[in-house]
């Protein structure tokens with residue numbers, strides 16, 4: 285008779301409670317698939333009295349998750365507490381030190397301490413699995429780590445935060461403001477009371493750091509990521525994007541460039557015809573560009589109790605079947621230290637929206653500064669309000685109007701230099717809006 289894999293679940297919130305529920309439901313199927321039964325033996329959370337819709341009397345309750353991690357009744361510790369420090373970090377470190385396998389969905393912990401934890405797990409010969417830490421229910425970690433050995437990855441990018449995609453989708457489809465959509469997202473439970481972490485791009489950055497390491501075989505380096513969120517995107521930008529043939533998405537992009545590995549998170553214009561542009565609402569998507577497979581896009585639920593638990597249980601199944609792989613796809617000693625490509629050297633197309641006075645010569649002045657930096661303009665759109673057009677058909681009122689430029693590929697440093705000159709010449713009355721364009 286094969287001994288079951290004994291699982292201890294630390295954290296019984298949205299994901300943890302779903303993991304316990306699904307493991308009870310999938311009992312026999314897991315044993316059939318993995319060749320070894322899986323049993324939850326112990327659980328830990330802060331509040332023992334809280335109703336979680338679960339019969340917890342079947343499991344040992346251990347108040348301290350670190351004690352759960354060290355319990356002789358547990359072979360595999362599932363950390364679903366969250367946060368890069370405190371109880372989550374202490375639980376994972378204690379589990380590895382005690383020679384236990386670890387499954388976690390904790391991107392913040394991995395982005396900050398992933399390398400040290402992987403090194404410790406490798407030294408102990410234990411598994412450290414984190415499929416749920418990037419793009420929730422989408423099996424992108426397995427895809428990068430196990431399915432693409434025959435490929436050199438050139439770029440990996442994706443919609444990795446459902447809250448941002450929900451907000452941008454509603455702004456685009458209903459013409460609502462960022463603030464209105466954020467309020468709705470909070471009411472529906474898609475956004476936290478303090479939404480900074482999601483809307484300013486930090487959550488996407490944590491996930492991107494993990495994907496970068498797996499895609500390029502480099503040490504995780506979250507500090508190298510350029511991060512910009514969606515809070516300054518206006519409905520006007522979404523309308524202009526539509527007119528120009530684009531949609532705006534918050535993307536995490538990691539790319540091997542001639543100057544090194546570029547990692548960036550920012551609102552991005554993507555062609556309406558691209559797969560990623562079709563992804564709406566809270567759904568996540570990841571596209572991998574690689575030499576043999578060319579382009580692979582995975583689309584699915586990036587969050588939610590059951591979807592995230594699905595990824596966690598996939599990892600538990602791997603451990604039950606005896607698989608212990610290097611957490612980042614290769615032994616830590618063989619991960620390279622990535623050469624950081626500075627954002628100033630980023631090359632790509634740019635959407636630039638300037639607020640300029642409605643008078644002759646302004647567009648020409650802007651174009652001159654762009655040309656001086658060797659930036660070629662693909663299109664230029666000047667939008668006048670209907671009122672201004674009626675009152676002053678010759679455009680001499682001086683009232684502020686948007687002037688939108690789309691550039692061919694240019695370097696970030698050149699764009700910034702041109703914009704500084706345009707501002708210094710008094711040609712704009714508001715800070716410029718700059719949105720990078722990601723072409724296929």
Ligand SMILES: NC(=O)c1ccc[n+]([C@@H]2O[C@H](COP(=O)([O-])OP(=O)(O)OC[C@H]3O[C@@H](n4cnc5c(N)ncnc54)[C@H](OP(=O)(O)O)[C@@H]3O)[C@@H](O)[C@H]2O)c1
Pocket residue numbers: 294295296297298299300328329330331332334347348349363364365366367371389390391392416417420586587588589592
């Ligand atoms: N929610 C998602 O859709 C999702 C998706 C992908 C990844 N993740 C990741 O999954 C992890 C869990 O997320 P979640 O949404 O399930 O969080 P959550 O609902 O806030 O649950 C966290 C759980 O941890 C418990 N906890 C907090 N401090 C503790 C401590 N000191 N000792 C023991 N237990 C403690 C809480 O206990 P009480 O219940 O007793 O207060 C709660 O049950 C996070 O790393 C998150 O980033 C979540």
